Amino acid sequence: METPGDVLLSGEAELYVEHLELFDVKDIGSSRWTQQHERIEKLNIQAVVSATAQSDEFIKEFFINHDKIRFLIHDLLTTEVWKEKIFSQIMEADYNPKTTFPLYMVLYHEATAVNLLETIMYHRDSCESADDAINDLVDYCYRKLCQLVSRNPDEDDIEFVKGSQDLSAASHVSSMEELEKQEKKLNFDMCIKSLSLLRYVTDHQQSLPLSVLNRLLNTHDLPNLLVQLVENPPWTHRIDGTLYKFVDSKWREISIEDQFTLTKTEGQVWIALYHLLMQPTCQEKYDLNSYRKNTILKLRSYLTPVLLDQLPVLGDMQRYLEHLSMMDPPPAKKDLVLEQVPEIRDNLLRRHEGKWKKMAKQQMKFFFNPSDAEIREQACRWADTYNFDVLESLISDPPKCAVCGKEATKRCSRCQNEWYCRRECQVDHWARHKKACDLMQESQSKVEPQPQLVETTS
DSSP states (O other): OOOTTSSSSSHHHHHHHOOOOOOOOTTTSSSSHHHHHHHHHHHHHHHHHHHHHHOOOOOHHHHHHHHHHHHHHHHHHHHHHHHIIIIIIHHTTTTTOOOSSHHHHHHHHHHHHHHHHHHHHHHHHHHHGGGGGHHHHHHHHHHHHEEEEEHHOOOOHHHHTTTOOOHHHHHHHHHHHHHHHHHHHHHHHHHHHHHHHHHHHTTTTSSHHHHHHHHHIIIHHHHHHHHHHSOOOOTTTEEEEEEEEEEEEEEEEEEETTTTTTHHHHHHHHHHHHHHHSSSSHHHHOOOOOHHHHHHHGGGGGOHHHHHHHOOTTTHHHHHHHHTTTSSSOOOOOOOOOOOOHHHHHHHHHHTTTTTHHHHHHHHHHTSSSSSHHHHHHHHHHHHOHHHHHHHOOOOOOOOOOOOOOOOOOOEETSOOEEESSSSHHHHHHHHHHHHHHHHHHHOOOSSOOOOOOEOOO
């Protein structure tokens, strides 16, 4: 049943899901691919709206009924391969397009697919519907978690965390350099969401093939990887004595009294560890050698009374670790398992091996160099895709000024998109904002003079 805040009607959403088609890497960025991206984005927004309102999650049902969960995973991996093999070639080619929006849209598509999967894979029937593609999803999440473990904080991270925007410095940054920064931010968010996806897989491990469990425990040694994230959490930064944590896709300043409060991300790590270490099937299958045992035992120092008060179920794990420290673990139960191996990514890499540079040149020429008319048409569709009233209803925090990052109460009267705290910030930002504002204003068929600030209520 539809609710007033819905982005899509039920019948419209089902048509979108039913007619989703797989695109090859070489077709990413084409006009047909772009139209499907906009539909998937609407499906993603509607899935979030339904989950937030705790209403009928009909998007999830349509993906299951039309056997499209595997499609979503395939689509996600295709975009990942494009970013790894083709986007890297574009960045090395000294490419300077009139607008970087088509490129950003492809980068953002991976984030859209991850977010949609995170929303619908919370449910057991969605995990079961993925069938053998669940191995490909596990491998994708593993690669993202490895990126989290191996990343080193740099100056971009500090700017990202504090949300500072130095316009005088930004004026010397090229559009492609700015795009590369945006890609880093998107990728970090996708890594965090991959952690949630992996936790949902561990939640429903009993209904998944045994090969998935073996891949989680022994092929990738997920418990070891999660322990490293507990020891060095990349979603926590301390800058100039102030603690910041990555919460709900944003860096937030944490007060002293809340610094030990468990965030959603931290909770996902502990719940995933609990499932992988405490489930009887996992204990039978996990080859707990001396190295793995010593690594797992590091968790004891983090199981504080404050943590146990927030996640009482971890008390069982604390007792298990105490017993484990005083005994040798039993040998893993080795049954004959016909392991399903992930195929989607490997097939994509084999099919186009040695062709990445040529494909990048073709896409730069035909897909990512749009005419002015195509840019205006895309802006119209973009304005239709993103219903700002619906998106704002999902945001609990007050908007931030596009210039200084302070709490904003005013926004551009033309595009209704950029927010500012005062008139001076809007004037300073106008030179950079004008082009995007003109496109948005034209797409909404409004003809107005120089934009004024509109007072809004929180």
